[in-house]
Amino acid sequence: MSPGSATAVAGASPPHFVLVPMMAAGHAGPMLDMARALASRGAFVTFVTTPLNLPRLGRASSDDAPPIRFLPLRFPCAEAGLPEGCESLDALPGLALLGPFNDACAMLRAPLVEHLKDAAGDDAPPASCVVSDACHPWTGEVARELGVPRLSFDGFCAFSSLCMRQMNFHRIFDGVDDDRCPVRVPGFPIDVEISRSRSPGNFTGPGMKELGEEIMAESARADGLVVNSYAELEPTFVDAYETAIGKKLWTIGPLFLMSPVVSTATAEQDTTAIRCASWLDSKEHRSVVFVSFGSLVRSSLPQLIEIAHGLERSNRPFIWAVKPGNLAEFERWLSDDGFESRVGERGLVVTGWAPQKAILSHPATGAFVTHCGWNSVLECVAAELPMVTWPHFAEQFMNEKLVVDVLRVGVPVGVKDAAQWGVDSETVVATREDVERAVVVVMDAGEEGASRRARAIELGRKAREAVARGGSSCRNVELLMEHVTQKKSMA
Template sequence: MATTKVAGEEAERFRVFFIPFFVPSHMKPMAEIACEFAARGVDSTMVVTPANADFIRPIVEQAARAGHPVHILHYPFPSAEVGLPEGIENLTTVDPAEEGKIYQAVDAVQEAHGRVLRDNRPDAVVADVPYWWATDVARELGIPRLTFLPVGTFPLVVMSSLSRHKPYAGLTDGENRPFVVPGIPDSLEMVKSELPNFLRVRDAHAENADKIRKAQLECFGVVLNTFYEVEPAYADQFRREECRDGYYVGPTSMWPRQEVLEKKVAGKAGECKAWLYEQKPASVVYVGFGSFNHFSKQQHWEMARGLEASGRPFLWALKEKASAGGGADWLPEGFEERVRGRGLVIRGWVPQVEILSHRATGAFVTHLGWNSLLEGAAAGVPMITWPLAYEQFINERLVVGKLRVGARMWEGHRSSLPEEAARVVVPAEAIAAVVSRFAAPGEADEEVEAMRKRARELAAMARAAVSDGGSSWKDMDRLIDDLKAFRSNGVVVSST
């Protein structure tokens, strides 16, 4: 099982390797951080399996066009070992019934990661949170290991409290009365059915939780795709309790330089923008649910009927998947013809950041994956929340309850476990009622207009964070300086 060394390195270059987990929602922000490192003079290398290189290559190529090259170093995905076909290497391409095999691959690549690091000996490594062994390998090599966390400090502090205190322990599976999460800056209520998956079932994350936490506490520090101003009390608590140091360097989607952004309009991006330019300002509801969440065909029919009945212009990023019940009748008969002009359905990938930042976009129906949450916040767009799994129900408490820039799509029973969630279909009437509220400015109700004002203020904070002298700009500088200081003398000289 051979790996390839990065050739031609100059001794004086500061070399950092980045190793993401097998899902685009981790690969994308880590690649954006690697590109920003490169823009600041660091020799950055993304370490990925061959098929996953395709997911980051556009980001890396954009950085190269701007004069900030990032290497891509391949290592083999353990396809035969985990029983997956060649080329199926992440959670977006695997059949949902075989998602567990992607998590099995995490442990199976431990040896390959060790070989890559020992053969190439970078000056530092940023390894994704499941790769607990990277802390031990880095210690052996005498280099800093940073843990990459793809979510913010608000959900992380809440999940840490839930894991430690288990305030839900006395509740049966069917008992869904609210309980208070202890030991956090705010009063926050949860229900058992909306807890993160790993707190409800013994999955791969739960099996390795102790090792992951130990590695996070012992490593050099943690780098997160967030910005301090969006969750300051939680950012402070996270630094105090969950790591040696925390570096908040997001929103990573805002780091690409302008010369890079100007290269991105092509293909579907052009189609979406051409349609959006025909719509009134802040009138379009954008519907997008991330890179690998899939609804049943029945729920998609209700979504279609609800969007049609809402009377609002909409752009819907639709992911059809046969294993989720897709097929020729994925949408109600005649739906696309009836909404033509008012609604645009795009199948597969869409340029989400560009859609959200367009002047015509006025609301975002989202599952609240952390990347999507930050992209919506950065665009200053209010959110209609439809969490599905993981920490997304906690993120909803931030968006709706604390930041007050969103509204819930459904007030009925919800669950973080797919088999339970599938039993509840959100009806078209409920979807239409919520979406219809998000009319163009001057036509929406008072509460929606207030959300829009707060969303614009949040976007201004995000822009300031990644601008010269902003909190994320300074944390990015501090992170690189701390890593270089460690190489020079084995100590960190900067402070938070």
């Protein structure tokens, strides 16, 4: 189906997709990529955000970039009991505010419905469907008020999403007293065991259990599911997930490969990107280890010290993107310990933001030490690199199982228990010996390392094929538009 042909199905206006992401960098980014993919094929796209999140999304600078209508709704911080400015997950000062944050998100329902009804027939066609993050169950009511289908966007892989569904559906931890006791997940295509301490139950607190049940209920009512993965990466689990939910599932990833490259870097970020590129240019092909744990992880100083010594002992070149809870304390340690002077040009420490996609795709980069967030896993897969897996919370331990046990492109650092997001802890979960061992193994040039790298290269090739014209993910975007257009014509 060529761009614009979805419009021809209905013979009228193009389908109007209303996209509602979770307000967090790791959630909003893939949905913005989805918005570009839909808009480039002729859809009208409204992207819901908030005033403080809007500048973080950036704009496509080229004249031929697909048009997207950004809708910044006022985020009701005060009404929900949040400090002003807490408009995204990564802006929350602690776990205690997660409940109020979700309450604030739910308060967007009425203004969103009102805006979409007022805008219909004015500067936009009526909404054809709502595509929202699974963590926004309130959008189900938005879709019902508008009389349109709701599609749930799953920011996880099919493997982890199916695993979580089966865990919740069968309530596998009922009656299990030992948090570290592995429990088999029923109805899963392969034998998988997981303990409560490694399960995605890290976001606890008042109202969280009820929110989880509401998310499950609304997911069951959704018209279908959109997944940021590609069929060739996890075919068994995509099929099994679709069968389990009894609904259509569209794999349309990796979404960052689907959309045009858009630069939204600030001047400071541009400086960091140039610094990283210049340093990488001086290194040998596939010799560098990149270490980064995403936008939400904040490592304690004792843990950072162990990572530093592990990287030093590995004797491999490295770029390390650090987001500690107390940056000044870490920088003081760097100065007092003499770490940077000892590693010299072999290591580059970047505090704060780092150009992750550019680093992973550079020819000098040879492996990625990652927290196993799904966006990072996909970026690493697309870059054809093996990884050291260091999950922290949410579904990351399940992503690790896919990477290590199924795809066989990962080396576990050996973390036993999940961290709790938003809770400061001085615990060391991986020692310098753990870090050194994992880095040495993942960079091994022997037979095992060569096989791991060959599998990574093959997965990267399949990722590019999936998003190319005629590829599975490209076709699924077109089929998704066709599905919504047909629903629109029948309304």
